[in-house]
Amino acid sequence: MEALYPLIIIMPMIGSVLIGLGGFLNPGLRKQESLIGWLATACVALPFLLILHAFLNFDPAQGAVKVELFTWMQTTSGFQINFDYQIDQLSLLMGMIVTGVGSLIHIYSIGYMHGDSGYYKFFAYLNLFIFSMNNLILGDNMVVMFLGWEGVGLCSYLLIGFWFEDMNKAKAAQKAFVANRIGDFALIIAMLMIFNQINSLTFSDIVVADFGENAFWIGLLIFIAATGKSAQIPLFVWLPDAMAGPTPVSALIHAATMVTSGIYLITRVHPIFLAAEEVLLIIVVVAALTAIVAAFIAIAQNDIKAVLAYSTVSQLGFMFMALGAGAFTTAIFHVMTHAFFKACLFLGSGSVIHAMEHMHTVEDPQDIRTMGGLKKYMPSTSRTFWISTLAISGIPIFSGFFSKDEILSSLFFSGYGNTLYFVIWGVAVFTAALTAFYMTRVTFLTFNGQERFPQEKHPHESPSIMTIPLWILAGLATVGGFLGITPLIGHIIHVPHVLNDSWLSSNAGLGDAGGMVTNRPDLINDIHHHEALEWFLVPFSIVIAVGMVMFAIRFYTRHDLAGDQKVKNFFGGFYTAMQNKFYFDEVYNKFIIKPFVWAGTNLVLWFDQNIVDGIVNGTADLISSIGDVFKRLQSGLVSNYLLLLSVGVIVIMTYLIFG
Amino acid sequence: MENLIPTTYSYLAVSAVMFALGIIGVMTRKNGIVVFMCIELMLNSVNLALVTFSKMWEVSSPDTAVGATGSMLVFFVMCVAAAEAVVGLSVIIALFRNKLDIDINNVNIFKW
Amino acid sequence: MDAAILQTILFWIFSLLGLAGAVGLLINKNPVYAALSLILNFFSIAGLYLSLGAEFLAAIQILVYAGAIMVLFLFVIMLLNLQDEKGVLKYDARRGAAFVIGIAFVAEMMYVFRSFFDDSVLGDFKYGSVEPIGRQLMTNYLFPFEIISVILLSALIGAIVVARKHTYTD
Numbered sequence: 001m002e003a004l005y006p007l008i009i010i011m012p013m014i015g016s017v018l019i020g021l022g023g024f025l026n027p028g029l030r031k032q033e034s035l036i037g038w039l040a041t042a043c044v045a046l047p048f049l050l051i052l053h054a055f056l057n058f059d060p061a062q063g064a065v066k067v068e069l070f071t072w073m074q075t076t077s078g079f080q081i082n083f084d085y086q087i088d089q090l091s092l093l094m095g096m097i098v099t100g101v102g103s104l105i106h107i108y109s110i111g112y113m114h115g116d117s118g119y120y121k122f123f124a125y126l127n128l129f130i131f132s133m134n135n136l137i138l139g140d141n142m143v144v145m146f147l148g149w150e151g152v153g154l155c156s157y158l159l160i161g162f163w164f165e166d167m168n169k170a171k172a173a174q175k176a177f178v179a180n181r182i183g184d185f186a187l188i189i190a191m192l193m194i195f196n197q198i199n200s201l202t203f204s205d206i207v208v209a210d211f212g213e214n215a216f217w218i219g220l221l222i223f224i225a226a227t228g229k230s231a232q233i234p235l236f237v238w239l240p241d242a243m244a245g246p247t248p249v250s251a252l253i254h255a256a257t258m259v260t261s262g263i264y265l266i267t268r269v270h271p272i273f274l275a276a277e278e279v280l281l282i283i284v285v286v287a288a289l290t291a292i293v294a295a296f297i298a299i300a301q302n303d304i305k306a307v308l309a310y311s312t313v314s315q316l317g318f319m320f321m322a323l324g325a326g327a328f329t330t331a332i333f334h335v336m337t338h339a340f341f342k343a344c345l346f347l348g349s350g351s352v353i354h355a356m357e358h359m360h361t362v363e364d365p366q367d368i369r370t371m372g373g374l375k376k377y378m379p380s381t382s383r384t385f386w387i388s389t390l391a392i393s394g395i396p397i398f399s400g401f402f403s404k405d406e407i408l409s410s411l412f413f414s415g416y417g418n419t420l421y422f423v424i425w426g427v428a429v430f431t432a433a434l435t436a437f438y439m440t441r442v443t444f445l446t447f448n449g450q451e452r453f454p455q456e457k458h459p460h461e462s463p464s465i466m467t468i469p470l471w472i473l474a475g476l477a478t479v480g481g482f483l484g485i486t487p488l489i490g491h492i493i494h495v496p497h498v499l500n501d502s503w504l505s506s507n508a509g510l511g512d513a514g515g516m517v518t519n520r521p522d523l524i525n526d527i528h529h530h531e532a533l534e535w536f537l538v539p540f541s542i543v544i545a546v547g548m549v550m551f552a553i554r555f556y557t558r559h560d561l562a563g564d565q566k567v568k569n570f571f572g573g574f575y576t577a578m579q580n581k582f583y584f585d586e587v588y589n590k591f592i593i594k595p596f597v598w599a600g601t602n603l604v605l606w607f608d609q610n611i612v613d614g615i616v617n618g619t620a621d622l623i624s625s626i627g628d629v630f631k632r633l634q635s636g637l638v639s640n641y642l643l644l645l646s647v648g649v650i651v652i653m654t655y656l657i658f659g
Numbered sequence: 660m661e662n663l664i665p666t667t668y669s670y671l672a673v674s675a676v677m678f679a680l681g682i683i684g685v686m687t688r689k690n691g692i693v694v695f696m697c698i699e700l701m702l703n704s705v706n707l708a709l710v711t712f713s714k715m716w717e718v719s720s721p722d723t724a725v726g727a728t729g730s731m732l733v734f735f736v737m738c739v740a741a742a743e744a745v746v747g748l749s750v751i752i753a754l755f756r757n758k759l760d761i762d763i764n765n766v767n768i769f770k771w
Numbered sequence: 772m773d774a775a776i777l778q779t780i781l782f783w784i785f786s787l788l789g790l791a792g793a794v795g796l797l798i799n800k801n802p803v804y805a806a807l808s809l810i811l812n813f814f815s816i817a818g819l820y821l822s823l824g825a826e827f828l829a830a831i832q833i834l835v836y837a838g839a840i841m842v843l844f845l846f847v848i849m850l851l852n853l854q855d856e857k858g859v860l861k862y863d864a865r866r867g868a869a870f871v872i873g874i875a876f877v878a879e880m881m882y883v884f885r886s887f888f889d890d891s892v893l894g895d896f897k898y899g900s901v902e903p904i905g906r907q908l909m910t911n912y913l914f915p916f917e918i919i920s921v922i923l924l925s926a927l928i929g930a931i932v933v934a935r936k937h938t939y940t941d
Contacts, residue, residue, distance in 0.1 A: 631771040632771065634769065634770060634771045635767065635770055636766075636767025636768065636769040636770030636771075637763070637764055637767055637770075638685075638694070638763050638766075639685065639686045639687070639694075639763070639764070639865065640865075642682070642685050642686055643686055643865065643868060643869065643872070646682055646686075646872045646876065647872065649876075650872065650875050650876060650879065653879050653883075654879065657879065657882065657883060663779050663783065664775055664778070664779050665778060665779060665782035665783075665822075668884055668885070669782065669786070670782075670786075670819065670823070671880075671884045672881060672884070673786045673789065673790065673819070675876070675877050675880035675881060675884070676790060676793075676877055677789065677790065677793050677812075678876070678880075679873035679874070679876045679877045679880075680790075680793040680794065680796075680797060680873065681793070682869070682872065682873055682876065683797060683869045683870060683872075683873040684796060684797045686865065686866075686868075686869035686872075687797070687859075687865070687866050687869050688797070688856065688859070689856055690802055690805075690853065690856045692802055692806075692844065692847065692848055692851075692853070693796070693802055693805050693856070695844075696796060696805060696806060696809050696844060697796065697797075699809065699836075699840070700793055700796060700809060700812060703812070703813065703816050703836070706816070706828075707816055707819060707820075710820055710823055710825050710828060711823065713825075714823050714824065714825070727903050727904055727907045728907075730825060730827070730828060730904055730907075731904070731907055731908070731912050733825075733828055734828070734831065734904070734908075735915060735919060737831060737832075737835050737836070738919045738922070738923065739919075739922065740836075740840070741835060741839065741840055741923070741926075742922050742923050742925075742926035743926070744840045744843060744844070745843070745926045745927065745929075745930045746926050746929050746930050746933065748843060748844070748847045748930070748934075749929070749930035749931075749933040749934035750933055750934075751847065751851075752847065752850075752851070752933075752934045753933050753934055755851050756936070761851065761853070
């Protein structure tokens, strides 16, 4: 079976090329929707089965499994990059998420994209995305990872702008691409610095290297790269706009997988960050800011996908807070649970939008103000959406509770080292409460309460090809948390914390340090020393989550849509700022984009037209005037040519004889 | 009388003078056919030099593979010259058809 | 007669005749006379080949050059019915330059020959007969020999294509 592992990488590529080229060259094939859809799904599902096989057969004591394909580039001075892939704990977990959730979303898309004229293109892009994402998480060196990093950026661009006839969607795609570029540039610099220092870009070399002073700068640059891809302040503005893409894309790329690649990267090279505690502080502050800002914005949005988008930004903030506390396994744990419930939420919203669109009586199918009471007509969507909402809010039993609680407690215990973390913990708890509120609000206003859509028609439940993935994801969102159960509860019911204690951080295979992920050592100690405090913290977060959900349900049951007005009165002028996304876009427009455009149209244009064109035209003019002189030699007379030829011969002969 | 006996040098001198006369002819004459004949003259002077060198350096015997290389070269030059003469004369005929004149100073369509 | 004396006589006769033919080619304004001068030059070169002992080449020289090629030239000259060339001996800048170049060329060649070749008397010479050349042609130079036939064939076709009367049909 191990010989088949290269297929994990290759299959999605083949699928993408087959579907893309086939559809491009043969328009007749574009109509074969089920063939295209199921072929694309198979090209993701097969890698998933292979990764599952690798997962079941993985032995931490043996270290990482290497899949070596071929040498990519090589110089005589010893620079060598191979297409090598590393299957270890971290990449296995990420791979399961990417291909597993990816398969479900492929199946869902078969139903969702039905009838779209770009059906084949959509699946070609989607497979290309899975290929790139596999490169990103399986590559054993930073260059292969960077290939995937750029590849997912490209696919994100292509899929956000999938309906590019709409100018706003094309612009959103461009915005995402440019924002990602800034981060990519930082990543390139970080890679160059790493290579300059240790002459290698392989992860297993990077994690054991000592970067000394440079660890701070490398760590900071990698974090900047992560803010681009994973939508943190200041580069998060592209993610809400990215919802212009088809909803399955939002679920796969902009919620479950691509946006978590920044977290993956930091976890992959976490020893650099452990060597530079200042970067961890920067990360945790930025992450906390992102989380709370996004949560506030989410409260005031009426577009169902916008709420989910800001909730994604906020949850990514939670993951980065965990990274900032040095709890890398916890961040990955939250990546996993978040992938389940957020994919489910997005697919559920897609199902709702699908239903609203098919009524043809609603102006904006994404506006929750024209929804309400949908649970009667869409029972499966409604139930799965509620399950995921409870999960993201942190209600016990559901997966989000475990991961979020673990983040909170790691932040709290980090406070013993640096009191700043207590403040961050407070912000995180407050954000968690806000999360419970706005998620309950959007779910309630969509599925419960009065029916606010025009009554002459009513929406229908989506076909089962769309609801089955929803149910699977909802199931995972429910039970997924038991993989990483809190130490306290695990202690009581004798279930080990799979991710933290025995698996992800297993250091048995020390020879392959690349696969080993450990949390900050003093953090682990703190948690063990203060177990008693967990008795306080866990119930505390349960009370907050349950209380907030209960409050929101009661609040909106009583007031329905008018509840938003009450919230507005409560926040006062601040609410307007929330509604307008704290004017991030406007500020960027005014202080960055406008000056750039001004400089582009004035300074650079002048430079281009005078200096650059001057040099180019001047060179041409110079050559032309020289030619005007020497062209006179071309008399067209054979005798003249022979004369010159003979003179040349004589000169050369003279030189040979006397020279 | 002793001074009159020809040496390698004498033959080469004749060849060099003929070659120079050929060059002068190509540069000065205007009639296309005469220019062409001057080229033939240059080819022949080179042939003469080749035969002289061949005689000077080469040991020749029917039994050995070496030798007679100079003669071979002259032989091939003659063959190529024959081919060249045919093609060149046909070009001149074509030229005459178009211009009713073969003064090469009037043929300067490659002039800048 | 002594071979050396015979060679001396042959050399002087034919080299002077050959140079005379070359000069005649240069100064005759009538192309027919120029061609005849060239034929004289070719015959003289054949004689020089003989004095060097290259009998086969001498025969070929007369057959191919004087016999075939020059007949072709004369034929073309007469076919075109050309006028005399004007101003053959008139001096102008280009002629002066050509003359200087010719002198410089000869001088340099003589200098080179003088410094690199001894002036030893040419001795007995017995390689220029048909047999060694025939052997070489059929053994070491077989491939070039075959190629020559292809070249001649392509020249034949090329000449026909170039010289034929074009009838353009669009």
